Amino acid sequence: MSTLIKDVKSKDGKVLITKEVMKYVQLGSQCMERILIVVNTISKTTVMSDQKSAPGTATTPIYRPPTSPASDPDTNKPGCRFSAPVPPIQDSPDRTMFQRTKSLGPLDLAYKRNQLLMAAYKARQAKLNARNAFDLSLTLQRKMAENLAIAKLQEEALSKKMKERQQRLDDLANQKFGSSNKETKEIYKQVLNYEQDAEWLQNMRKELEENPSDPSVISKVMQAVLCCKDHPLTEKLKAYQYKIYERIYPLVSDKMEESKKVTVPLDKSFWPSKPKVKDKLAEEKWDENSDDHPEEDKGIMEAGEVTLREDKSEISLSELSSEKSKSLEEISADVKEDLEKAMDMGDKLQHKLEESNEKTLKMAQRVSLDVESYHAENMDDLFDDEDEEKEDDEDDEKSIGNQDVTVPKERAGSSEELKLSGRALRSDSSQSLEDPEQINKLKMEAYKRHLKGISEDVHCYLDKLQEMFICAYEQLGSPEGRDCCYSQLEEPFFKPIWQYLLALYRFGNKSLEIQLAHVMTVHMNGSPADLGVKAKLRLQSHDQNVNDIPYKPAIEELRSISSQVTLLGKLESLVKSSRLICRCVEEHYNTIGENAPAIGADDLLPILSYVIVRTGLPQIVSECSILEEFIHEGYIMGEEGYCLTSVQTALKYLETLSNNLLASDEE
Amino acid sequence: MSSAKRPNGRASGPPVGGARNGPEGKSKQIKLVLLGESGVGKSSIALRFVRGEFNENGEATIGAAYLTKTINVQNSTAIKFDIWDTAGQERYHSLAPMYYRGAPAAVVVYDITSQTSFSRAQAWVKELTQQANSQIVIALVGNKADMASEGRVIPTEDGKEFASNNGLMFTEVSAKTGMNVDDVFTNLAAKIAAQSSPESNSTTVRPTNVERTEKGGCAC
Numbered sequence: 001m002s003t004l005i006k007d008v009k010s011k012d013g014k015v016l017i018t019k020e021v022m023k024y025v026q027l028g029s030q031c032m033e034r035i036l037i038v039v040n041t042i043s044k045t046t047v048m049s050d051q052k053s054a055p056g057t058a059t060t061p062i063y064r065p066p067t068s069p070a071s072d073p074d075t076n077k078p079g080c081r082f083s084a085p086v087p088p089i090q091d092s093p094d095r096t097m098f099q100r101t102k103s104l105g106p107l108d109l110a111y112k113r114n115q116l117l118m119a120a121y122k123a124r125q126a127k128l129n130a131r132n133a134f135d136l137s138l139t140l141q142r143k144m145a146e147n148l149a150i151a152k153l154q155e156e157a158l159s160k161k162m163k164e165r166q167q168r169l170d171d172l173a174n175q176k177f178g179s180s181n182k183e184t185k186e187i188y189k190q191v192l193n194y195e196q197d198a199e200w201l202q203n204m205r206k207e208l209e210e211n212p213s214d215p216s217v218i219s220k221v222m223q224a225v226l227c228c229k230d231h232p233l234t235e236k237l238k239a240y241q242y243k244i245y246e247r248i249y250p251l252v253s254d255k256m257e258e259s260k261k262v263t264v265p266l267d268k269s270f271w272p273s274k275p276k277v278k279d280k281l282a283e284e285k286w287d288e289n290s291d292d293h294p295e296e297d298k299g300i301m302e303a304g305e306v307t308l309r310e311d312k313s314e315i316s317l318s319e320l321s322s323e324k325s326k327s328l329e330e331i332s333a334d335v336k337e338d339l340e341k342a343m344d345m346g347d348k349l350q351h352k353l354e355e356s357n358e359k360t361l362k363m364a365q366r367v368s369l370d371v372e373s374y375h376a377e378n379m380d381d382l383f384d385d386e387d388e389e390k391e392d393d394e395d396d397e398k399s400i401g402n403q404d405v406t407v408p409k410e411r412a413g414s415s416e417e418l419k420l421s422g423r424a425l426r427s428d429s430s431q432s433l434e435d436p437e438q439i440n441k442l443k444m445e446a447y448k449r450h451l452k453g454i455s456e457d458v459h460c461y462l463d464k465l466q467e468m469f470i471c472a473y474e475q476l477g478s479p480e481g482r483d484c485c486y487s488q489l490e491e492p493f494f495k496p497i498w499q500y501l502l503a504l505y506r507f508g509n510k511s512l513e514i515q516l517a518h519v520m521t522v523h524m525n526g527s528p529a530d531l532g533v534k535a536k537l538r539l540q541s542h543d544q545n546v547n548d549i550p551y552k553p554a555i556e557e558l559r560s561i562s563s564q565v566t567l568l569g570k571l572e573s574l575v576k577s578s579r580l581i582c583r584c585v586e587e588h589y590n591t592i593g594e595n596a597p598a599i600g601a602d603d604l605l606p607i608l609s610y611v612i613v614r615t616g617l618p619q620i621v622s623e624c625s626i627l628e629e630f631i632h633e634g635y636i637m638g639e640e641g642y643c644l645t646s647v648q649t650a651l652k653y654l655e656t657l658s659n660n661l662l663a664s665d666e667e
Numbered sequence: 668m669s670s671a672k673r674p675n676g677r678a679s680g681p682p683v684g685g686a687r688n689g690p691e692g693k694s695k696q697i698k699l700v701l702l703g704e705s706g707v708g709k710s711s712i713a714l715r716f717v718r719g720e721f722n723e724n725g726e727a728t729i730g731a732a733y734l735t736k737t738i739n740v741q742n743s744t745a746i747k748f749d750i751w752d753t754a755g756q757e758r759y760h761s762l763a764p765m766y767y768r769g770a771p772a773a774v775v776v777y778d779i780t781s782q783t784s785f786s787r788a789q790a791w792v793k794e795l796t797q798q799a800n801s802q803i804v805i806a807l808v809g810n811k812a813d814m815a816s817e818g819r820v821i822p823t824e825d826g827k828e829f830a831s832n833n834g835l836m837f838t839e840v841s842a843k844t845g846m847n848v849d850d851v852f853t854n855l856a857a858k859i860a861a862q863s864s865p866e867s868n869s870t871t872v873r874p875t876n877v878e879r880t881e882k883g884g885c886a887c
Contacts, residue, residue: 643733649762
């Protein structure tokens, strides 16, 4: 090829452009074309092999950063947390994923063959003179044309076959699911299609058909499916997982550090406030500041508050659909302008806010009513009564206004509506007081709503995935199959997002965790007696040389809950810990040669409380609430459910203990 | 997705409710919750039922708080009881609903030698009828019937009356001697089995149960 070009170049200018030369040029250009195709093919295959060579670490295309400016308006806001894109989930490298190798189509093969021919041609041409080279090039051309023609025929035959296959699958899906559910049919088709090229999956399907209720076969099939990185079901799982992750990450990315501060021993500055304010949010340092030094700390406080509040409004903004990509600035300017006159918020308003967030439509209607009545009554006062010094409150108002306003907007979609609700807010704010605690409370409530929404989504996605597996493998539809299916889905689904989910729950449970950490700190070296364990179960060793604390194995087992990565593993820790409590009693009485007492719940709970305290892990609260939320119903009924319930009961008791401790401190 | 037609036609979602049906008509899993003041002998009753033995110091077991036992009732249905013991101490009361949530059966225990335990049992019954699953079958059980001659405080009639006023099953038992203990559970199982089988309805079942309770009181 290069020789040819050189030839042309060297003759250029000197030699007349004869027919022959024209032919050379033509041939050259044809060759270039072919080479281009070949190069494309090569680059394609190298990309493919790249993916293959890095199993487990390569993130799939769906893990792209989610923020494109058009679809996510929040990225446009300067200084907002969304400016940093959500980083991809760290895929756990221990799970070996692999991709099915795709066989090349006939055309691809033909290109490859032609490429080889070309190489051979080049080598031979180098040895020959021009005349022979020309003949050779003609031969080559013919051969390549032939190859391509054959390949084309093959390709056509294949595509016909594929079409037939598609049709067959279509028919199969139709036959199976009627014409009612497109999504179901689609996934079923995709799965079957995938299986056509993976014989081992077909074999597994056969095995499952032969042993429809054998849990080990079911697990095997599911594991096989979930190991195929590009299996349609696995891709669905990843997509859902990513959706959850995408929602959680912005909420927790800046709070993970914060939660880590809740440890034992708990720093005094984090101690919960006095029982009388126990319903208010205890953890906010800002509150303390504002109580102690209203003036000089106000600036700092405000700054902090503002960022926090911005977070909050961003959170709610993030919920909005992409339709509202039109200027956010403009909207908030509108709102701000309106709200500049607003001063304080009352309980009434707070109530309204909650309501509006939950029942958006209803609110929208009410808002217009409110506005009307307001206009009728005291429109004038509104713009006159403005107080400069209240500017501090603006931001509070603004963020809450924003939060509130954005929700109706999602439905109403007009800035007119925004203004209306902004005014409605003000109309309610007549007889209220400025209260950062209330704002925190609201913030917390917003957060809890997110938590609830995300939890619901997780449930929903898990159900969907289960349904998909069932429609792909109908044998999983039996009750045993469902149970098995769910438990198999759980690990791959939760594992990569666990730390984020935990952070979300930890933040939601923060005040509870602080109470628990407080009790843990106070009783850090406590004995079973401190938590009301009966004398005969305190297991005090008569042997002074033994330094082991009572119930040590149970404490260690419970501590391991945080290192377990699956829900079932965590549940197992709880069960084992409870069992170990009983075994400790048994062994203790064996060593002193007496009959051990039976341990009913009356005895178990105080011991459990003691064991929990000695673990020094306040995050147990959150671990347990995640377990309660997501563990399969089937487990809740059994021993696992019993242990979880008992641990939660003990936790609840410990939380109340915190208040009692503070109350007695005061006296 | 829940509307998706599937060949087996089963409703979507994981199995729900206290009574998990296995393959049709073969066995049933029943969550049974034990309630009552601390020290009335809830776990002793459960142990007696499950293991059939009792001695004053008790015996070392792993998890006397959570026990299971399968029994057969007349129409050859196997009923597997998951017995959840609860802590009687008031300080653990706040999460009691978690224990009785979804339980189709409850045994409320009091000590016939203790007035407070009887009041507490009445409070439990009230709470259950208000808050638990409306289908819940409750058995009121007076324990320590073996001590009736020395220390009875609650007359059998009081228990019986309270039970019939509230539609409960009633038995006096002794976990120590084993008296009537099995009856409590077999009667519960029979009632639940009858309740869920379509041909019989609960109104015809109740009178037999009330009659059954007669023999509880006079055994000592």
